[in-house]
Amino acid sequence: MAMPHFTLHQPSSLEEALDLMSRHRASMKVLAGGTDLVPKMRAGAIQVEHLISLNRLPGMNRISYLDDDGLVIGCGARLSEVGANAEVRRYYPALAHACSVMATTQIRNMGTVAGNLVNAAPSADTAAPLLAYKASVVLVERGGRRQVPLEKFFEGPGKCAIEHLELLEAIRVPVPLDRSGSCYERLSARSQVDIAGVGVAGFLALDMEGKILAARLALAAVAPTPVRCAECEALLTGHEPSPDLIARAAAAAVRSARPIDDVRATAGYRRAMVHVLAKRVLETCLSQAQGGAR
């Protein structure tokens, strides 16, 4: 399909952007890096008359970390910037890893974390780590702001809790606990330029005695949305970590997966891989947490 005709707006303030969205509400889309949107428009899957670009909004590409406030990722921050940020790498290694290995160099240089979340693909690579870190998204419209936990954000393939006239302004991630560890593993047949067939992110924090204080495990590409694994988390929390516990937790994680057969992998393989990756992820988290670093 040839590219349809549309008008590109490049507002220079948030207010102007929200006004434009409202004015062109009948046929409008927000444009961040365009790496999801443009291919869909080319394919004729999306037809809009107005694109409201976020690329000239001041301050939107911020990535800031404060010890009491945690991490804030502006909606303009590129995947490559997030992946290379020193504090993200130090405190949120699972997210840094996802942002550095997903897609391709060129896509990472354009694509944003916000776009990845709003696009709401079941396989979105930043979603699982952010779920594991208990992130929330800040949504803004002309009437005001609201904060939605990421757990409540995803509704189905391509569907999320954002309203048509809302902008995802920023992603907020709480400060990780002491004695914690986290990591993300993704699997695909090709080393690069690939959508994950399965992605697993984990977070474990230990108490002073070395028992598991908090456990979170999130999966990508194995259900209609990225999901947390409640059963697995409950199994771990409050217990002394052991190889046996981790093995049982990994097995429990599989029960949160509802994979399908598609062109990338079969459901059976995906389920088996959730098991394998969950185990690996939990082991890594644990060894990081036991190493003392957070």
Add this chain to the structure above:
Amino acid sequence: MNNNPAIIGASLPRLDARDKVTGRSIYVDDMMLPGMLYGALLRSPLPHARIKRIDVSKARALKGVKDVIVGADTPQIRYGNWRLVPQSQDELPLAVDKVRFLGDEVAAVAALDKETAERACQLIEVEYEELPGLFTVEDATAEGAAIIHDDSPGNVSLNRKITYGDLEAGFKRADYVRDDVFTVHAVSHAYMEPCSSIAAPDEGGRVTLWTSTQVPYIVQCLLAATLGLPENHVRVIKPNVGGGFGGKMELRPWEFCAAFMALRTGRPVKFTLNREQELAFGRRRHAMTIHSKVGFTKDGKITAKDFNVLLDGGAYNSMGPTATFLCGNFGAMLYRYPAYRYLGRHVYTNKPPAGAMRGFGAPQALFAAESQMNMAAAELGIDPIELRIINAMETGDEIPEVATISSCGFKESLVKVREMSGWDAKRKEKSPGRGIGVGCYSFISGGVFNWFNTKYNFATAEVRVFEDGTAHLLTMATDIGQGSDHTLRQILAAELGIGIEKIRLTAADTAVTPKADLGTWGSRVTLMSGNAVIDAARKIKEMLIPVIFSQFDLNQIHDVAFEGDRVFAKARPDKGLTFGECVYKALRGRRGEPLTAFGAYTPRNRGLVSPAFSFGAQVAEVEVDQETGLIKVQKMYTAHDCGVPINKMGVEGQLEGSIHMGLGYALMEDFVMKDGRTLNTNFLDYKIPTAQDMPPGESVEIDTYEPEGPFGAKEAGEGLVSPTAPAIAEAVHHATGYRCMDLPITPPKVLKGIGKLK
């Protein structure tokens, strides 16, 4: 015989490389002509159906639309590359009565812009009566299956048999017989440049076509035939081409539609495909079901082989007949088979047609044959490389009535690759998840067969030389990115003893370059066009040698040398002229008649297959994650015999590209299809390996000299694509115990194979 080591066997960067990597080279889609229209194709949405009615009135009425055509508007002349067998020509540019695959071209539009052309296509109303779709060779050959082409009941379009030796006695003599079935899948050529063509009307009802093709001469002939024009009314020009790998070696519907509508509208018409269309509807490598039975004595000598192949041809013959023929030949290569029987059957199915693709039947045949050698080695308790050495072909070997091997460095390749890969130690040391395996190949350097039924020589060249010391080489040889233009320049430069930069080259314009050339396929260009260039160059030299004799009053016993831009008496280098001066004097002597010579090459008395065969052995080292099934190829070692390499850098490029392609074939490329529809139509989901998947490699060229090749050269373009998959499959087996007999080797198959996945 290599009198010019600075040129022949050197490692020379190509003249076009810089422009290509900086994006300056012009391809067909970059070209614009005044008044040009844009074409779009309407394709069948069904895999198998009868066309009941087509109504184009709404499309025609759309503003900006200049022409709309359907099958009924065209001369309806069937075409196909096998002109020698007219009943094999089963294609029409636009479907008439029936569509046979999802994507079969039904109508075409030419409009002022591309969007309008595409919108107009959507306005064309076609009423279909759906017919049962046949998507596997088993279904298509089943009793009572629907018939895809009326003249091929049973849906087998072609049978090919090869037999020699006493098969029965061979198997009787065998101590050990293997009987296995292998299946191999279809893959895409995935050339960088999607197909593109522009046709422009020329004076007197003639037409010129710029097209991304591997076979300008074949396109000229078949386009003229389908348009109902004399051959000479059609001019085909091949600009830069961004790869073909066999996918651009036929006349294609858009070439016809561009030319036909250009003649109807009086305006140039351009068609360009996109990647989705290429992957969804484009040609592909044949999927095959291969049943192979081989007998061995207990000390490893092969006694007989019975090779049965079903080729999934898709909806039309395309280059299937050649693939069917060659697959049988490759099944008999590499080893001495005292008795051999081949039966290949080419089967129609309702899928995009399979065509020629790099290796042309060899990757499939050799995946089966080489895997089977590895399996036999394990059972016989003989090292796989040793088993091959026991049976390897040698120089002078004969395949009865088919071919004589005039040079063969196969054993040397095996010995070399064993040594360079550290095979003996690594093969013994068993560490879980790590493995090493071997695969081998042999390939043709062009075909001696004439399925196109040309009246001309297979390859030709015209050489003109000038008093400024330069030369002009005209040839229809078709560089599609492999670098043959550079190779031919090297050959001419070496023969005339002038610098490469002194040579102007005009290639692949059917109105200008000498007739004919069968194009780029079958690894034929270096050997065949190279020989034609040498032939022409020698005739030029014959015109120049007398000048030196008379100028210096040389004794008859002297020989004349061409070197360093000079022509001189070999034994008395002072007695000579610059190349330019020599041409000048010759021109004077000829009273102004230009120095021009034609050269040609057609293989004669070279059997039934090819004038020369390449050989090689490859070793793959892999690491397999036994929990996820992911395979990482750690290193590839290659020792191969391509005769004398003309350009070492070019050979290296071919080797690396082959490994890349072989890697994709072995591990990840696959069309995901449902009911005749291709589901993975972009490079995100149709996975070709990236640069990061490429393993490091080491390679060695075995020193041989091919008497039939230019300066001793033979092919290096296609053969190398074959050994990679069987080598990796064997390495995976060595690492995990899982033996893949159905490509590709995916992680789930590995896990199932080792009992870790249901």
